[in-house]
Amino acid sequence: MKLTILTENTAGGTFAAEHGLSYLLECDNQQILWDTGHSDVFLRNAKRLNINLDEVKTVVLSHGHWDHGNGLKYLSNKKLICHPGSFIKRYRKGGTENIGLDLTFEELENRFTIIQSKVPYSISDKIIFLGEISRLNSFESKSTTFVDENKNADFVHDDSALAVTVDKELVVVSGCSHSGICNIVEYAKKVTGIEKVRAVFGGFHLKENNNQTKETVNYFKQNNIEAIHPSHCTELPALAAFHNEFKIKQVKTGMVYNL
DSSP: OEEEEEEOSSOOTTOOOOSSOEEEEEETTEEEEEOOOSSSHHHHHHHHTTOOGGGOOEEEOSOSOHHHHGGGGGOOSEEEEEOGGGGSOEEETTOOSOOSOSSOHHHHHTTEEEEEOSSOEESSSSEEEOOSOOOOSSSSSOOOSEEETTSOBOOOTTOOEEEEEETTEEEEEESSOTTOHHHHHHHHHHHHOOOOEEEEEEEOOOOSSSHHHHHHHHHHHHTTOSEEEEETTOOHHHHHHHHHHHOOOOOOTTOEEEO
């Protein structure tokens, strides 16, 4: 498995960065674009890496927030896999600016072949889009700063992840982990039947070194996860907690991981 960081909050070398996330995942004879960030940064970084995204036939959207999916406007004629709840308008509490996707479902349907799934969807024998994540633990996804288009609390139920099987071990790739990164890993284990988790990548949506962050660190310790790569929406106090415990290195645009 190969994972290339096309868009990330932190720039690496001569690569551009933005508040967003986009990874290219290569495994099982598949190339999958996981999210697109919110501009054409992912395309520009891919070109600098000599990656031709025209050859990538499958895009998977982690959830319907602007910083993960507005880059879709720069693509077309591909398969788009996502949760059916990804297309609503959504707002920060007290805000008036839509933080959902710029393109409507109808506009996206004209550009992509859309596959919507709440349940796990097998992209290949080794790659599964997890669909809607079961939220079972006591410390994640208990509050939200978002509301939907009907002004109801928006817990981002469309938030999903990828479960990838590598040598009979799991690699979990998240987008923003609004559903909770520990909930995501547990669900990936349940769906695949694999207990050993080799690596976890992506946004963990942890802002402070608070109880949720401490519980997450403890969860990763208990599960003996070898490689932990929090990025994007994992802010400095939480990153520091992970560094202190696991000696992580910051994820930056242009980085390539081989697992």
